[in-house]
Amino acid sequence: MLDVNQADAILIQTPQQAILVDTGDIKTKEKLGSYIQQAGITVLDKVVITHAHADHLGGMSEVIKSIPIRQIYDSTFPYTTATYRNYLRTVQQKKIPFSRLHAGMQIDLDNGIYLKVLAPEKEFITGSGSDINNSSIVLKLVYGDFSMLLTGDAEVESEQLMLKQYKAELKSRVLKSPHHGSRTSSSPAFLKAVAPEAVVISLGANNDYHYPHPSVMKRYQAAKMNIFRTDLHGTVTITSDGKTYTIKKEKR
Numbered sequence: 658m659l660d661v662n663q664a665d666a667i668l669i670q671t672p673q674q675a676i677l678v679d680t681g682d683i684k685t686k687e688k689l690g691s692y693i694q695q696a697g698i699t700v701l702d703k704v705v706i707t708h709a710h711a712d713h714l715g716g717m718s719e720v721i722k723s724i725p726i727r728q729i730y731d732s733t734f735p736y737t738t739a740t741y742r743n744y745l746r747t748v749q750q751k752k753i754p755f756s757r758l759h760a761g762m763q764i765d766l767d768n769g770i771y772l773k774v775l776a777p778e779k780e781f782i783t784g785s786g787s788d789i790n791n792s793s794i795v796l797k798l799v800y801g802d803f804s805m806l807l808t809g810d811a812e813v814e815s816e817q818l819m820l821k822q823y824k825a826e827l828k829s830r831v832l833k834s835p836h837h838g839s840r841t842s843s844s845p846a847f848l849k850a851v852a853p854e855a856v857v858i859s860l861g862a863n864n865d866y867h868y869p870h871p872s873v874m875k876r877y878q879a880a881k882m883n884i885f886r887t888d889l890h891g892t893v894t895i896t897s898d899g900k901t902y903t904i905k906k907e908k909r
């Protein structure tokens with residue numbers, strides 16, 4: 658989980674592939690570019706845009722310009738910002754394969770590693786606190802005994818739907834804190850089903866939203882999760898051999 662301030666960018670490297678889940682904000686696009694370069698990546702096999710908010714899509718303008726992308730996955734939730742429209746136009750111009758992800762799909766990577774899509778459903782949630790956040794693509798990354806749940810900015814309405822449809826599959830060893838530790842998310846029932854050993858929160862220091870919310874932190878602490886935060890720890894690197902895993906902080 659890359660330190661991109663108040664935003665999300667998650668880089669997954671398997672033996673043969675590089676996958677970027679969200680691209681941070683436009684303000685950190687150069688930083689994102691150098692992370693990708695430092696990792697020795699010359700092609701992104703897949704880019705997943707969990708939803709079209711600027712703190713997830715903003716860095717795409719740089720990524721799409723500077724590195725070949727083999728496949729883009731998007732929720733296709735209808736959104737009208739200039740950033741989203743420009744991105745769609747560029748994808749079309751560059752003829753990058755583009756497809757929608759919805760719950761029930763699975764993306765097979767290599768070495769038996771896969772991403773299972775747990776949200777959004779084909780029919781988007783409407784009338785919620787934030788329908789676009791609730792359209793976030795939620796992925797469970799599975800590699801043998803290791804698993805990590807990538808939640809975008811899914812809020813309680815999406816969490817409830819996942820509990821209904823995928824309760825048994827939610828259990829994961831590591832959780833990416835949904836919606837930067839906001840109190841709109843991490844509902845007690847959802848946390849109980851995921852039951853992670855560790856949680857990683859992607860957020861900026863002294864952010865305007867006052868994330869993470871103290872009530873959410875209390876829930877994480879009560880469940881005895883190991884808590885990692887990009888605002889305090891910088892980039893958080895999780896390495897797994899499919900049996901165990903280690904979590905390394907950039908800053909101590």
Ligand SMILES: [Zn+2]
Nearest residue numbers: 710712810836
């Ligand atoms: Zn966000």
